[in-house]
Amino acid sequence: MKTRILLLLAIATSIAAFFIFDLGQYLTLEALESQQAAIESYRRAHPGLTAVIYTLVYIAVTALSLPGAAVLTLAGGAIFGLLWGTVVVSFASSIGATLAFLATRFLFRDAVEARLGDRLQAIDEGINRDGPFYLFTLRLVPLFPFFMINLAMGLTALRIWTFYWVSQVGMLAGTIVYVNAGTQLAKIDSLSGILSPALLGSFVLLGLFPLLAKKVVEGVKVMKVYQKWQRPKRFDNNLVVIGAGSGGLVTAYIAAAVKAKVTLIEKHKMGGDCLNTGCVPSKALIRSAKWLSHLQRSKEFGIKQASADFDFADIMERVQSVIKTVEPHDSIKRYTELGVDVIEGEAKIISPWEVQVKTAEGIQILTTRSIVIAAGARPFVPPISGIETIDYLTSDTVWNLRILPRRLLILGGGPIGSELAQCFARFGSQVIVVEMAPRLLVREDSDVSEAVMAHFKQEGADLRLEHTAKAFIVENGEKILVAEHQGKQVKIPFDQVLVAIGRAANVEGYGAEELGIALSPRKTIATDAFQATNYPNIYACGDVAGPYQFTHTAAHQAWYAAVNALFGQFKKFRTDYSVIPWSTFTDPEVARVGLNEQDAKERGVRYEVVTYGIDDLDRAIADGEAHGFVKVLTQPGKDKILGVTIVGEHAGDLIAEFVLAMKHGIGLNKMLGTIHIYPTLAEANKYAAGVWKRTHAPQGLLRWLERLHAWRRG
Numbered sequence: 001m002k003t004r005i006l007l008l009l010a011i012a013t014s015i016a017a018f019f020i021f022d023l024g025q026y027l028t029l030e031a032l033e034s035q036q037a038a039i040e041s042y043r044r045a046h047p048g049l050t051a052v053i054y055t056l057v058y059i060a061v062t063a064l065s066l067p068g069a070a071v072l073t074l075a076g077g078a079i080f081g082l083l084w085g086t087v088v089v090s091f092a093s094s095i096g097a098t099l100a101f102l103a104t105r106f107l108f109r110d111a112v113e114a115r116l117g118d119r120l121q122a123i124d125e126g127i128n129r130d131g132p133f134y135l136f137t138l139r140l141v142p143l144f145p146f147f148m149i150n151l152a153m154g155l156t157a158l159r160i161w162t163f164y165w166v167s168q169v170g171m172l173a174g175t176i177v178y179v180n181a182g183t184q185l186a187k188i189d190s191l192s193g194i195l196s197p198a199l200l201g202s203f204v205l206l207g208l209f210p211l212l213a214k215k216v217v218e219g220v221k222v223m224k225v226y227q228k229w230q231r232p233k234r235f236d237n238n239l240v241v242i243g244a245g246s247g248g249l250v251t252a253y254i255a256a257a258v259k260a261k262v263t264l265i266e267k268h269k270m271g272g273d274c275l276n277t278g279c280v281p282s283k284a285l286i287r288s289a290k291w292l293s294h295l296q297r298s299k300e301f302g303i304k305q306a307s308a309d310f311d312f313a314d315i316m317e318r319v320q321s322v323i324k325t326v327e328p329h330d331s332i333k334r335y336t337e338l339g340v341d342v343i344e345g346e347a348k349i350i351s352p353w354e355v356q357v358k359t360a361e362g363i364q365i366l367t368t369r370s371i372v373i374a375a376g377a378r379p380f381v382p383p384i385s386g387i388e389t390i391d392y393l394t395s396d397t398v399w400n401l402r403i404l405p406r407r408l409l410i411l412g413g414g415p416i417g418s419e420l421a422q423c424f425a426r427f428g429s430q431v432i433v434v435e436m437a438p439r440l441l442v443r444e445d446s447d448v449s450e451a452v453m454a455h456f457k458q459e460g461a462d463l464r465l466e467h468t469a470k471a472f473i474v475e476n477g478e479k480i481l482v483a484e485h486q487g488k489q490v491k492i493p494f495d496q497v498l499v500a501i502g503r504a505a506n507v508e509g510y511g512a513e514e515l516g517i518a519l520s521p522r523k524t525i526a527t528d529a530f531q532a533t534n535y536p537n538i539y540a541c542g543d544v545a546g547p548y549q550f551t552h553t554a555a556h557q558a559w560y561a562a563v564n565a566l567f568g569q570f571k572k573f574r575t576d577y578s579v580i581p582w583s584t585f586t587d588p589e590v591a592r593v594g595l596n597e598q599d600a601k602e603r604g605v606r607y608e609v610v611t612y613g614i615d616d617l618d619r620a621i622a623d624g625e626a627h628g629f630v631k632v633l634t635q636p637g638k639d640k641i642l643g644v645t646i647v648g649e650h651a652g653d654l655i656a657e658f659v660l661a662m663k664h665g666i667g668l669n670k671m672l673g674t675i676h677i678y679p680t681l682a683e684a685n686k687y688a689a690g691v692w693k694r695t696h697a698p699q700g701l702l703r704w705l706e707r708l709h710a711w712r713r714g
């Protein structure tokens with residue numbers, strides 16, 4: 001901060017000195033012409049020194065964004081001639097521009113980051129992709145003010161080297177014209193006369209050329225991906241959707257709602273992972289486990305003794321009955337009634353406009369203008385030696401269990417592993433969580449992990465942190481995980497293992513490889529900002545596309561995939577990732593939206609943080625759930641919310657208020673001014689805003705008020 005202020009002062013002083021001492025008088029055409037003979041004689045006497053002084057003055061003028069660069073460029077021609085003038089000006093102007101660019105970045109980039117938050121990421125991605133082309137155009141067309149380009153680009157994430165060389169190349173033509181004019185100084189009577197309209201027109205054309213060329217290259221690329229395919233003359237469908245999980249269902253729903261002819265194909269179960277093996281069963285299981293945990297805490301609630309006689313199989317049957325109850329929401333019947341053609345079968349894309357479907361009745365081929373891939377993800381099973389011999393469970397198969405494992409080893413302390421670990425510990429399994437990282441839920445801040453881990457330990461879960469699984473072996477009939485911990489080998493015996501170390505996108509088996517649909521480095525289907533793949537009529541959404549793996553993000557992307565697939569030729573919509581919330585349904589629940597502290601630090605975003613402890617909240621105390629916190633990150637000195645993490649009972653519900661606030665730019669002041677019902681858990685949100693308000697109270701004014709009150713008391 002200190003360096004920033006010093007630099008700002010130095011720049012401001014230099015600019016002020018320039019104007020106070022009227023140094024601009026030396027950078028006019030008249031001054032140059034009147035001094036030309038004197039400069040020329042100095043140059044003859046000191047050629048090297050003249051070049052050095054000229055270069056330094058040029059760099060200073062451009063780095064400080066002072067007026068006069070055009071006259072200096074003419075001077076370059078007059079002093080050094082066309083060749084050397086061009087060389088000196090070209091380097092001096094590029095170095096000066098880069099210094100101005102760097103100064104702006106150093107001084108103001110953080111403030112821009114704090115203001116724009118996650119939106120800046122999308123802008124930065126665009127700049128990294130197209131920035132050099134835009135910069136080149138701006139540089140080549142001398143109509144755009146030189147200093148404005150330096151300052152504006154400094155606020156973006158454009159790489160320094162790219163800025164330098166694109167600037168140098170882009171400015172070369174203009175530099176030559178001005179330096180050449182400088183060699184004929186006597187003939188120039190105004191700066192504006194140097195560029196004729198014809199010359200300006202040529203620059204504009206030249207400047208637009210790379211952008212047009214880029215568009216042409218993109219067009220050719222698109223033509224190339226389609227060239228080996230025969231486009232059908234007409235289509236049976238506007239849209240074919242592969243996969244009826246959260247992403248596919250919403251895509252089909254939207255398409256049908258806007259009266260498109262849409263076919264939805266599902267090879268396994270309607271509802272996909274969320275309904276059948278993900279959100280729904282896990283939340284149903286968590287409910288039973290929570291119920292048991294309350295029994296174990298009966299004394300806290302004034303009940304001397306409470307016990308439960310339960311059969312694990314019944315709990316698992318309840319999970320299935322919950323799925324059955326929710327099933328109609330995602331059923332073939334409902335979607336057919338909504339106007340979607342649903343086919344139970346396995347889809348394979350055989351051309352950009354044809355999808356082959358294998359059903360019990362046979363094979364059929366559908367033609368379609370567009371396709372949306374929503375094929376989901378599956379549990380990732382790491383290639384650990386011996387894993388194939390131990391009959392491991394995953395989030396796909398754990399729901400088939402009817403006998404409670406005595407010792408359950410859970411590989412992975414992420415959201416899925418943690419949710420299931422706590423459930424099984426509450427049912428009475430001896431749960432061992434093996435995690436490579438030093439804590440559970442590593443994406444969250446460490447105080448969040450600590451709060452969750454404290455509960456886990458209290459409930460008897462054995463947390464083996466910083467343990468790396470190396471091999472599964474069987475010794476004397478006992479299953480054992482061999483892990484490495486701080487350089488030593490550790491053997492962990494268990495009865496059953498649940499692998500929960502992540503989910504891999506389903507990118508094979510439905511024609512994506514054969515078509516050459518590009519993958520991202522994360523091995524998901526690569527999509528652009530509009531959910532389109534490298535085939536502009538094929539889109540992807542949900543877990544198969546990432547980067548998030550949630551039902552609500554799959555549904556969110558689905559809207560963009562459907563609308564862009566159907567109407568993209570007229571208007572395309574960029575997927576909005578500005579405010580993405582999520583929750584991990586452990587006890588305590590963890591919910592987050594926007595930045596947490598570790599993200600903010602990693603991205604270099606400046607923030608202030610306030611925390612309200614839920615242990616102080618009346619309703620939480622009454623409920624026996626007085627634990628957890630609401631942590632809010634704000635823009636320094638402002639009430640703008642950058643991110644929120646809530647740990648505690650119903651955190652996933654409580655965060656909704658912050659999600660709305662962030663989405664619609666509502667700050668903590670407005671939240672504080674909103675009535676929250678007493679006594680509710682939601683009051684925690686308002687109290688967090690209150691903590692922020694207290695830390696930002698105008699202390700000076702309050703001291704005056706204290707004096708005023710004292711005076712009024714007499």
Ligand SMILES: Cc1cc2nc3c(=O)[nH]c(=O)nc-3n(C[C@H](O)[C@H](O)[C@H](O)COP(=O)(O)OP(=O)(O)OC[C@H]3O[C@@H](n4cnc5c(N)ncnc54)[C@H](O)[C@@H]3O)c2cc1C
Nearest residue numbers: 243245246247267272273274278347376542543549550551
């Ligand atoms: C244990 C667990 C708990 C979870 N809890 C939550 C939670 O609480 N909240 C949350 O937001 N998210 C949760 N998730 C994540 C959530 O389930 C997924 O993000 C979501 O299901 C992704 O939806 P999707 O449409 O992308 O994929 P999926 O739901 O996986 O659907 C893809 C569908 O495509 C079908 N398919 C694939 N290939 C073909 C083909 N060739 N032809 C026809 N059909 C095909 C599949 O059969 C599948 O039905 C959880 C996940 C798990 C595993």
